Structures are given as C-alpha cells and as structure tokens.
Amino acid sequence: PIGSARVDENGGWRFTPDTRLNDGDHNFTVIVTDPAGNASVESDPYLIIIDTKEPNAPTIDSVIDDQGTVTGPINPGDVTDDAQPQISGTAEANSTVIIYDDGVEIGRATTNAAGAWVFTPVPPLLNGSHNLTAKAQDAAGNISVPSNEFGFELISGGNATAPSIIGAWDNIEGHVGMLHGGDLTNDSRPELRGSAQPNQVVTLSVDGVVVGSVTASSTGEWSWTPPVKLPDGTHNFVASVTD
Structure with missing residues (x-):
C-alpha cells in the first residue's frame, strides 16, 4: 500500500504518491472499502513506466552538400551553396531529435532502431552564417543537453549581378x-x-x-x-x- 483517497459524490477519486517513485515499471492496483468496512477484490493492474533520466546528447556527424558543381561533405567552418544540405547524426534509438539553427528550432527528425537520424531543412536556409545544434527527446519527454555545434557559411548562388x-x-x-x-x-x-x-x-x-x-x-x-x-x-x- 502507498496511500488512500476518498471517493467523491460522483464516484471519482485522485491520488498523488507522497514520495517520488523510482524509474522503471510500476503496476498500480486499488481496493475499495465501503463505509461498513467491506473491501472489494483488487483491481486489474495499471502499468506506468517512469523515466526521468534525460537521454544522452545527440551528435551531428555530417552535413552533405548535393547542389552545384562542388558537392560532398561540408566541414565545420566551410562555405556551401546548398540551402538544403542533408544533416545527419546519432541519438538515442527511437527518440526525437530537435534541430536548431543559431538556437532557433528548424525541424525534427526521428531516430531509427540503431539511433541514426537524417534531416533536410524545409524551408531552405537563408544566406549567411549558420550554427547547427541538436537535442534529443525521449518517449517520456525528457530532453537532453545540446549536441556538438556545427557551423558553416551559406552563399546560395548569385553574385553582385546574378540571382x-x-x-x-x-x-x-x-x-x-x-x-x-x-x-x-x-x-x-x-x-x-x-x-x-x-x-x-x-x-x-x-x-x-x-x-x-x-x-x-x-x-x-x-x-x-x-x-x-x-x-x-x-x-x-x-x-x-x-x-
């Protein structure tokens, strides 16, 4: 037993544990006792899985330019003409990766069973400097600390006279x-x-x-x-x- 609650006039009740429950599986059951002291049989279990641990920080492993005459991996600090480079990395398996550009969220990607994720910006990035980071969010809603930073400069075509x-x-x-x-x-x-x-x-x-x-x-x-x-x-x- 971890506590009791009184049923209201509509048959509803609510209860919050007095102490924090450990991470893991918890099967809750209830027994109802009427005013005469008669106790019901135990209810079916209600499973809750508690997870309060934040996932590990994700990684940004590669940014790929596939536009223009020069294509391939972009190194941190490089200049690219691809406004929609393919961004990929790793994170906790089956988690959601939140991608940020200069601290502003630009999209989300879901990792596969191996923890890999891939993201392409939509809409395209604007010309100028970009600094990408990512955070992982697990199924319980816990959010990790930021990933490594990945910065580059975007000059998407055009010059002084050509758009x-x-x-x-x-x-x-x-x-x-x-x-x-x-x-x-x-x-x-x-x-x-x-x-x-x-x-x-x-x-x-x-x-x-x-x-x-x-x-x-x-x-x-x-x-x-x-x-x-x-x-x-x-x-x-x-x-x-x-x-």
Missing part, C-alpha cells in the same frame, strides 16, 4: 516539398524560391519567355508563383536582374 533559384515548392498532395533541378512534380504552379541582392527586381522567364517579376526582400530572399498553370512537360526557369 539564383534555390528550388521550387510543390504544394500538391502526393509530393509536398521542395523540388530541385530535374525533379518531377504534379504541381502545375510550383512556387520558385531564390536569392538575389537585397531589394533587387528579379525577372522570371519560363522556357525563354518572360512571365513575371518579383522584388527581393531586404535580406535577399524572393519567391514567385506562375500566374497560370503550366502544361505537362519539361520547363526551364531562369531568374535575371537588370541594374
């Missing part, structure tokens, strides 16, 4: 997510996303025909959606600016 197209966002069910060059999509109006110099006017062409323009933000990001549906087939998008 870049980072990717296109597919918003139609079946494959919702970022598209890259050569991908297939069932979205006839995918949203293009890219970078340019701050506040520049970016002109968009589809298959050699100018179809619209958009102004880059103060941080150099821009997005644009075709005003009409594109027909099935291959389409080449080009972004340009005029000084």
Whole structure:
C-alpha cells in the first residue's frame, strides 16, 4: 500500500504518491472499502513506466552538400551553396531529435532502431552564417543537453549581378516539398524560391519567355508563383536582374 483517497459524490477519486517513485515499471492496483468496512477484490493492474533520466546528447556527424558543381561533405567552418544540405547524426534509438539553427528550432527528425537520424531543412536556409545544434527527446519527454555545434557559411548562388533559384515548392498532395533541378512534380504552379541582392527586381522567364517579376526582400530572399498553370512537360526557369 502507498496511500488512500476518498471517493467523491460522483464516484471519482485522485491520488498523488507522497514520495517520488523510482524509474522503471510500476503496476498500480486499488481496493475499495465501503463505509461498513467491506473491501472489494483488487483491481486489474495499471502499468506506468517512469523515466526521468534525460537521454544522452545527440551528435551531428555530417552535413552533405548535393547542389552545384562542388558537392560532398561540408566541414565545420566551410562555405556551401546548398540551402538544403542533408544533416545527419546519432541519438538515442527511437527518440526525437530537435534541430536548431543559431538556437532557433528548424525541424525534427526521428531516430531509427540503431539511433541514426537524417534531416533536410524545409524551408531552405537563408544566406549567411549558420550554427547547427541538436537535442534529443525521449518517449517520456525528457530532453537532453545540446549536441556538438556545427557551423558553416551559406552563399546560395548569385553574385553582385546574378540571382539564383534555390528550388521550387510543390504544394500538391502526393509530393509536398521542395523540388530541385530535374525533379518531377504534379504541381502545375510550383512556387520558385531564390536569392538575389537585397531589394533587387528579379525577372522570371519560363522556357525563354518572360512571365513575371518579383522584388527581393531586404535580406535577399524572393519567391514567385506562375500566374497560370503550366502544361505537362519539361520547363526551364531562369531568374535575371537588370541594374
């Protein structure tokens, strides 16, 4: 016995142990005693697994650039042109890994039975410095201390005069997510996303025909959606600016 509780007029009761229970399996049962002192049979057990120990810190083992002419692993401190690098590491098996960029959460990934996890940023990262860290959260909700830091610089295409197209966002069910060059999509109006110099006017062409323009933000990001549906087939998008 670890305590007792009085049943209220609606038949409900609640009880909190006076002392902390140890981590592990606990099978709770109850016996009801009426005012005359008659005791019921013992209830079926109710299993609660207590886990108050935080998981070990996860690791960020690799960041892979798979865009542009130079691809492969990014080393800490490197410069990359991939706004959606593949980030991977290890953590407690079947836990949730929370990924942060400069202390701000940018997404979550689930580890497999071997503790491996993989994450690709959506939406794409912005140009500039990035410092990635991660924390692991176990099934009980305990959160670990931060992982190792992994920093790099992102310059996603473009220079003083040329903008870049980072990717296109597919918003139609079946494959919702970022598209890259050569991908297939069932979205006839995918949203293009890219970078340019701050506040520049970016002109968009589809298959050699100018179809619209958009102004880059103060941080150099821009997005644009075709005003009409594109027909099935291959389409080449080009972004340009005029000084």
